[in-house]
Amino acid sequence: MSKFLEEALILEQREVAQQTYRLRLRAGRMAEAACAGQFFMLQVREGMDPLLRRPFSFHRIHPGEGNIEVLYRVVGRGTWWLSRCAPQTRLNLLGPLGNGFQLPRNAGSPVAIVAGGIGIAPLCELIHRLLASRGTLEARDIHLFYGARSAGELLPESDLEDLGISVYRGTDDGSLGYDGFVTDLFRKTAEEKHIKPSVLYACGPLAMQYHVARWALEHRVPSQLSLESLMACGIGACLGCALPASAPAGSTADHYVHVCKDGPIFGAESIQWHKIQTHGAPPPIFLYS
């Protein structure tokens, strides 16, 4: 599928949770071409600082209206600048990029979705596509496990519960819902309620993804994990967004996949998780200098 550049217009920007914004953009070509799980590179500001485009997933895609929605959290200078942009601001998008989620083939069996923090962003479009495509599945058989560090970082309840799906919320600090990591919430709930999903979808911090991947591999459940990495181009030229991958059979050499062109959606089995070094949660404050 071809990629292209598009000038988008900000229609609305609203803070929907702590340091979390929902951006609605008029971007007709992108809305027509994109699918759930893909991403685009956005130039957050003219000029040389910040220099690089930033990758964002499609939170919602409305082809009929020619709009897309972006959900993002302010984590650095790029997203801070973006949060300052008012309606009518023009932004340059490059996309749609990456492979996107595959919808399950066997209609009728339950689906589990694990979202950590801003990782909920691409999963909302996925949920809408699942609801639209699965006539034989009750909405409540779509199980969403949604966690964040604290209550203020979670999207409002009405955004998700109104869809009729089964939503289980948790927070790392216990300020809302389950007290603990969303991966523990998922593991315990799946066990107690005998949820055996046909597919496991996830998006969130790498540390969370590691635990989701481990569960998927232990329980032999096919998984589609939306991963992220620092990238400069988004189109496979810079090779900056490498992640250690399972080597081809018989090989012991280092082997990498690239999030932008091989992903961002990967099966749990395709990544060598033990080789990924992470520093855990991002810092609690940010310096804009």
Next chain:
Amino acid sequence: MAQNPDARGAAPDLSVQLGPLRLRNPVMVASGTFGYGEEYADFLDLTQLGAVVVKGISLAPRPGNPPPRLVETAAGMINAIGLENVGVDVFLESKLPYLRDRHVPVIVNIFGNTLEEYAELAARLDGVPGIVALEINISCPNVKSGGMIFGTDPAMAARVVDAVRRSTTLPLITKLTPNVTHIGEIARAAVGAGSDMLSCINTVAAMAVDIFTRRPKLANIFGGLSGPAVKPIALRCTYEVLQAVDCPVIGIGGIATATDALEFLLLGARAVQVGTANFIQPAVTAEILRGMELFLRVQKLQSVEEYIGTLDRQCLFPFAEIACGMTDLP
């Protein structure tokens, strides 16, 4: 100076002679920033380019460095990709035909861990249709063996160029590192050993740290800085190299606009390579060419050759041209 009386007249001639090469224009894309060309075909008519310098190629495929490999800094980025590439066999079978079929001049950036590897690689690429020159990478700051080690010692640089020169009849471009005290010495050594041209600069050795995690931001600790932040360094290096040798020089470093490119040509560079800017604006080279043509029209120049190397080295105080007219002041 020849002048075009009508700025709306015939388009200025952008073609340049670069040693033995005649290029349709002086704008190339830098190695490592354009993949193998196909990645950018959705955004840019590749035939517009003077040449494509493809991702650095080694004899065997290389996986590259562990992540994180990339970090953004003020007006630049630091990378430690580690020369990940598909290896010469896959390049020749699967990557080169795409560019060759589109009649895009291809310059292959080559590197090895030993002199023998450089020589063998050059021999493999010799006479391959579509390849117009080799760019010898002796300046990558991100790999432990080979790489920049060859580019910081004049004797070693000469030995690499000599080994390649003996293995191919293709025109040779040696890519220089700024991470030396006297870049002119390396330039002289490379040209003395048979390099037809020089390109400068490769990335600037750099580092970034995280105050929260108290760790380096790159797994490799060091990386190469590129982007607008390095342009002043690149201009200085290009100027020094032009003073040191009498051969065509290709300017590289922080070029993101036509103005940037024209600054290097003003010094005497006969072509430029655009690097990091490709990541941000995939069609930036087309914009640079449009801007360059407009500049030449405004300057009433019929060809870019008339502009190259026209720097007046005497620096005047700003507004001196006005002050000099004020002869009636006491």
